[in-house]
Amino acid sequence: RTVGVRIPDNPISRALSERLGHPVLSTSIPQDEECGDPSAFADEYAGIASLLIDGGEGDGIPSTVVDLTDSRNPEIVREGKGELI
Known part of the structure; x- marks a missing residue:
């Protein structure tokens, strides 16, 4: 019953939400050492x-x-x- 909200600093994600006029509902995928390589995603999720x-290669730094x-009591x-401020 808990919802996670992510506000990405990514121009593609922001443009999609802006164009749709609402947030995008999505899920995360497991990340590994190749998490920033678009061709690895294409191979893994083909079909x-x-x-x-x-959107190009990511920096691999998690949120x-x-x-x-x-x-x-907010908890990191x-x-x-x-x-963090």
Whole structure:
């Protein structure tokens, strides 16, 4: 019953949401050492994914995850990309 919200700093993701006029519902995929290589994604998900947008190679740095389910005590679940303030 918990929902995760991600606000990506990615021009393709932002343009899709903007053009659609609403957020995009998606899921994460397991990441490995080749998580930034678009051709690895294409090979791995051929026949499974309906569409793959090649946005170039990623930096491989995972997002920071903050649990806000207890508004008085936010908890950093995973420190990654992004500045903690």
